[in-house]
Amino acid sequence: MVSRQVTILNKQGLHARPATAMVNTAAKFKSEIFICRDEKKVNGKSILGLLVLAAECGAILTIEAQGLDENEAVDTLVSLVNDHFGMGKSS
Amino acid sequence: MAKHEEINSIIGLNASKGIVIGTAYVRKLNQETIVSRTMISTDKIEEEMAKLRKAQDMVTEELELVREKIEKNLGASYSDIISAQLAILKDQEVFREVQAYIEEHHVNVAFAYKVVVNQYVELLEDHDSEYFKERVSDIRDIKQRVLIALISKQTILSTFTIDKPTIFVSRDLNPADIMMLVSENVIGFITEFGGKTSHVAILARAMKVPMITGAKEALQHIESGQTCILDADHGKVFVQPSQELLDEYAREISELDKRDKVFVAAHDKKAVTKDGYAFKLGANISLPVEIADVKKYGGDGIGLYRTEYLYLMKQHLPEEEELFNEYRQVTEGMQNKEVVIRTIDLGGDKMSALWDQDIRFESNPFMGYRAIRICLDEPAVFITQLRAILRSSAFGKASILIPMITHVEQLTESLKIIENVKRTLDKEKIPYDKSIKIGMMIETPSAVMNIENFVDKIDFISIGTNDLTQYALAVDRGNERVADVYNHYDPAIIKMIKKVVEATHQAGIPAYVCGEMASEYRALVLFTAMKVDGLSVAPSYIGAVKDHINTCEQKDAEQHLHKILKMSTRNEIMNYLDNLRGCS
Numbered sequence: 001m002v003s004r005q006v007t008i009l010n011k012q013g014l015h016a017r018p019a020t021a022m023v024n025t026a027a028k029f030k031s032e033i034f035i036c037r038d039e040k041k042v043n044g045k046s047i048l049g050l051l052v053l054a055a056e057c058g059a060i061l062t063i064e065a066q067g068l069d070e071n072e073a074v075d076t077l078v079s080l081v082n083d084h085f086g087m088g089k090s091s
Numbered sequence: 092m093a094k095h096e097e098i099n100s101i102i103g104l105n106a107s108k109g110i111v112i113g114t115a116y117v118r119k120l121n122q123e124t125i126v127s128r129t130m131i132s133t134d135k136i137e138e139e140m141a142k143l144r145k146a147q148d149m150v151t152e153e154l155e156l157v158r159e160k161i162e163k164n165l166g167a168s169y170s171d172i173i174s175a176q177l178a179i180l181k182d183q184e185v186f187r188e189v190q191a192y193i194e195e196h197h198v199n200v201a202f203a204y205k206v207v208v209n210q211y212v213e214l215l216e217d218h219d220s221e222y223f224k225e226r227v228s229d230i231r232d233i234k235q236r237v238l239i240a241l242i243s244k245q246t247i248l249s250t251f252t253i254d255k256p257t258i259f260v261s262r263d264l265n266p267a268d269i270m271m272l273v274s275e276n277v278i279g280f281i282t283e284f285g286g287k288t289s290h291v292a293i294l295a296r297a298m299k300v301p302m303i304t305g306a307k308e309a310l311q312h313i314e315s316g317q318t319c320i321l322d323a324d325h326g327k328v329f330v331q332p333s334q335e336l337l338d339e340y341a342r343e344i345s346e347l348d349k350r351d352k353v354f355v356a357a358h359d360k361k362a363v364t365k366d367g368y369a370f371k372l373g374a375n376i377s378l379p380v381e382i383a384d385v386k387k388y389g390g391d392g393i394g395l396y397r398t399e400y401l402y403l404m405k406q407h408l409p410e411e412e413e414l415f416n417e418y419r420q421v422t423e424g425m426q427n428k429e430v431v432i433r434t435i436d437l438g439g440d441k442m443s444a445l446w447d448q449d450i451r452f453e454s455n456p457f458m459g460y461r462a463i464r465i466c467l468d469e470p471a472v473f474i475t476q477l478r479a480i481l482r483s484s485a486f487g488k489a490s491i492l493i494p495m496i497t498h499v500e501q502l503t504e505s506l507k508i509i510e511n512v513k514r515t516l517d518k519e520k521i522p523y524d525k526s527i528k529i530g531m532m533i534e535t536p537s538a539v540m541n542i543e544n545f546v547d548k549i550d551f552i553s554i555g556t557n558d559l560t561q562y563a564l565a566v567d568r569g570n571e572r573v574a575d576v577y578n579h580y581d582p583a584i585i586k587m588i589k590k591v592v593e594a595t596h597q598a599g600i601p602a603y604v605c606g607e608m609a610s611e612y613r614a615l616v617l618f619t620a621m622k623v624d625g626l627s628v629a630p631s632y633i634g635a636v637k638d639h640i641n642t643c644e645q646k647d648a649e650q651h652l653h654k655i656l657k658m659s660t661r662n663e664i665m666n667y668l669d670n671l672r673g674c675s
Binding site for chain 2: 010011016018019020023024027042043046047051052054087
C-alpha cells in the first residue's frame with residue numbers, strides 16, 4: 001500500500017467539480033483507492049464519499065492506494081490536487 | 092385591459108414577463124417518493140441489481156439530453172452542473188452498498204437505494220458549510236430520478252407526455268429543468284419558491300418563457316389538467332377561468348403577437364424624434380443567447396451586459412477562460428456594435444452560493460457587501476473578470492462599466508487595477524482594444540451629488556434608475572409594504588437625473604440610462620428633454636421604445652420638462668406625463 005498527504009489548495013474546497021475530477025481520475029486505476037480525513041475514510045472512486053469529507057481549502061487529506069498500479073495512482077492524484085484540479089491557480 | 096376579479100386567481104412575482112394560456116402540469120416531486128418495501132429471495136438479487144443498472148442508464152440518457160440542450164442554448168461552460176449529477180448517479184460505492192444492503196436485508200432494490208442515498212444526505216446535511224449542504228439538493232434530485240425510473244420504468248420527462256401547450260407548476264425549479272422543459276412544449280412556469288432575480292428567473296427571461304415565482308400554495312390550488320392563464324406581466328395565474336376571461340386573454344395575446352411582428356419587420360427603424368434627435372438604443376442582456384433578439388428588434392448594441400449569471404449558476408468561481416468564451420460570444424456576435432459589459436453586481440438580492448453564509452445572509456444586503464465593494468475586497472476575482480473582458484474586446488467593441496460606486500477613491504482604485512491588468516496583458520502579448528472605454532454606473536445619491544469629480548476620470552456614465560430610486564428614497568424595492576414609496580417620478584429623482592446628465596455633458600462625455608425607467612413611456616419625454624445620449628432596455632421592448640420616440644418632438648419635450656421641474660409632488664408629475672399624448 002502507498003499513501004501520501006496532500007492539502008486542498010482550491011479556494012472553494014473539494015466541491016462538486018474537483019470531486020468529479022478526482023473520481024474520474026481515480027477510476028482510471030485498477031488499485032483500490034481511499035481518501036482519509038481525520039478518522040473518516042472513503043472510497044476515492046465515490047463522489048458522494050468525497051463530498052461527505054467536506055474538505056475545505058487547507059484541509060489535509062491522505063490518499064491511499066493498494067493494487068498493481070498503486071504508485072502511479074497516488075502520484076497522479078497528488079499532482080491533481082496540487083494542480084488545483086486543473087482549474088487554475090485562482091480557483 | 093381591465094382584468095376581471097376572479098376567485099380562482101393566484102398571485103406571485105413576475106420573474107419573466109409574458110402571457111400564455113395552457114394546461115397545467117403539477118409536479119409534486121419534491122415530496123418524498125413513496126417506496127414500498129418488499130422481500131426478495133436470494134436468487135433474485137442479481138435481477139434487482141440489473142433493474143438498478145437499467146434505471147441508471149435511463150437517467151443517464153435523460154441527463155445527457157439535458158446536457159446537450161444546455162450546451163446548444165447556453166454554451167459548454169454551463170453544463171458542469173450535469174457532470175456532477177452524472178458522477179453522483181454513477182457512484183460505484185452507492186452501487187456496492189445497495190447490493191450489500193439487499194444481501195443482508197433481502198429487500199427490493201428501490202427500498203435499498205433510498206436507504207443508502209438517504210444516509211449520504213443525512214451526513215451532508217450535518218455539515219456547517221453552506222456549500223456542502225446545497226449539494227444535498229443535487230443528490231436528492233438524482234435520487235428522485237432513479238426512484239421514478241425504478242418504480243415506473245419511465246424517466247421524469249416521459250412520465251407525462253406533453254402533447255399540448257403546458258404550464259409547469261412546481262415547488263421550485265433548477266436550471267436543468269428549465270432547459271429540458273422549454274424544448275418539450277412547456278410554455279410557462281409557476282413556482283412556489285424563488286425570487287425575481289434568482290438565476291432561474293434570469294434563465295427564464297433569456298429563454299423568453301413567462302414565469303411567476305413565489306406563488307404561495309400554487310401546488311394546492313392548481314391540479315394537473317386544469318386550464319390556466321398565466322399572466323406574468325401582472326404576476327397572476329387564473330385557474331379554470333371563465334370563457335369570457337379566456338376570450339379576453341386570447342385577444343390580448345393575438346394583439347401582442349401582431350404588434351411584435353410589426354416591431355420585427357421595422358427593426359431597421361432608428362430611435363429618433365420627429366425633429367431629428369437620435370438616441371442610441373441598446374439592450375440589457377444577461378446571456379449570450381439573447382443577442383439573437385437584440386438583432387431581431389434592431390438594437391444599436393448592448394447597453395448593459397449583466398455578468399452575474401455565470402457566478403450565480405456555477406458551483407465554483409468562473410475561470411478566466413470560461414468568462415472570456417462567454418464575453419467573446421457577445422462581442423463577436425454583435426459585430427462591432429458597442430457592448431457595455433458591467434463588472435459583477437453580485438450582492439443585494441443576488442448573492443452567489445460561492446461566498447460564505449455570513450456574507451450571504453447580511454441583515455442589510457443592499458447596503459452591504461455588493462458589486463465593486465466585493466471586487467475591491469477580492470481583487471483576484473475582479474482581475475480575473477477584467478482580463479476576460481479585455482481579451483474579449485479584441486473580437487468586437489467592448490466597454491467596461493463599474494457598478495455601485497459611492498466615492499471617488501473606489502473609482503480611482505478600480506481604474507488603477509484596470510490599468511495594471513492592461514499592462515500585464517501587454518507583457519503577455521495578449522491582444523485587447525487599447526482604446527476601450529470605461530464608464531461607471533450612477534446609482535447612489537453620493538455619486539449624483541459629487542458627479543463632477545467622477546466624470547472627469549471616465550469615458551461615459553450609465554444611470555441605473557432602479558437602484559438610484561431605491562437609495563435616494565431609502566426604500567427596499569422588494570418590500571411590498573413600502574412599495575408605494577418606491578417611485579421614480581418623484582421630483583427628487585428627476586432632479587438628480589437632470590443634474591447628472593448636465594454634469595456629464597459638461598465634461599463632454601455621453602450619459603446613458605439603463606434602468607427600468609428607460610422603457611417607460613412616461614419617462615421617455617424626460618430623457619428626450621434632457622438629451623440623454625442612449626437608453627438600454629430589455630430586447631423585446633426595443634420596438635415599442637423606438638415607436639414612441641418616433642412620435643416625440645425634442646423641442647416640445649424641453650417645454651414639458653421645464654414645467655415638470657416646477658412641480659412639487661410625484662402625483663402632479665405623473666398626472667402631467669399621463670396626459671401627454673405620445674411625447675408631445
